[in-house]
Amino acid sequence: MSSSRERLAMSRPKEGAAGQTGSWRVFKPVVDREKCNACGLCSMYCPDATIDEDFNIDLRFCKGCGICANECPKKAIEMVREEK
C-alpha cells in the first residue's frame, strides 16, 4: 500500500463493496485493432480507468457506459451486447 501511494496518487479500479462492477454491463466494448491508431483518447476519458497504456480493457470493472466508443475518432470501438 505504502509503495503504491508513493508511486502515484491515482486510483485504479479495485473490488469494492459492490464486487466486480463489470457484472453491471449490458454492452461490452470491442476494440478493432486494425482501425485503432493508439491516440489514447479512450484511456483518458474512461471514467472507471479500466483501459491501460496498451489499450486493453479490464472487463472485470468496465461498466459498459460507451464513452470510449462514442469518443473514438477512428470508430475502432464497437459496443456489443453481452451474452449471458
Added chain:
Amino acid sequence: MLKAAGPDTVMVVPACCTSVIQGIYPNTAFNVPVYNIAFGAAAACASGMSNAFRAAGKKTNVIVYAGDGGTLDIGIQAMSGAFERGTDFLYICYDNEAYGNTGMQRSGGTPMGAKTTTTPTGKTDAKKDIDMIIAAHDPPYMATACAAYPQDIFKKVQKALTFRGPTFIHILAPCPPGWRYPTEKSVEMGKLAVKSGMWVLYEREYGKVTIGPQSKAAMKRPLPLEEYLSPQGRFKGIEPKIVEILKQRIAKNYQRLAAEEEASA
C-alpha cells in the same frame, strides 16, 4: 486531479458524490488520506488542516473536493471565511447542477429552465455565479474547467497548487442520470456546454482574466443553444421564452468576460 496533485496530498470531502465513490470503511478507493466532514464545514476544516501543516513546516497540498451543493449553497459560509483568511489550500467544486446523491433536487447551481425533482416544471431562477462571488474575495488564482477536457483540468490543478493562498477551480461535471441523457454522451455533453456558451472556460490570475482557447473559439462561432438543450431530458419542453433568456445571459456573460480580459490585459 490526484495525478496532478501528487502523493503529498490530503483531501477534505463534505457530503457529495465523492463520499460514495470512496467505498465503505475499511476499504477506500483513494490512495491519499481523505477526511470526511459535515456538509457545511469542509473549508473550515481544510483551513485548520492547512495551518497545522504549515506550522509543522510541511508543504502538503490540502484539497477540498466538494459538489455544487456543498459549495454554492450549504458550504458557502465556511468557504467565504477560508478565502477571506487567505488559507493556503485548493478548493475544487465539481458542479453537476443539482443534488445528485439524494435524487436530483434543485441547487443554486441548477440553470434556469432545468427540471429537477423539486422543480418539475423547470427552474424559474438563474444559476448562481459562484465564480463572481469567489472573484470578489480576490484569490491569487481561480479557474473554471469542464470534465470533458481532462488535460485542461490537469494543467489547472497543477498550476493552482503552485500558488500560496486560496485557489479555486470550478468544474462542470455532466451527470447522465440527472441530466437525463445516455451515458456514452457524457464527454460530448461537456463539450457542447462549452461550445454553446452555457459554460465558459477561463482563468483569473491575480485579477488578470484569460479566456480558454476552447471558449474563445466558441465566442467567435457559438453553437446554437438548442443543440446543447435538446439531448437532455431535463430541458424537455422548455419554454421558448426561457431559451431566449438563457441566450441573452450567455451573450451578456461573454461580453462581461471579454471586457474584463481586455481591461486586465
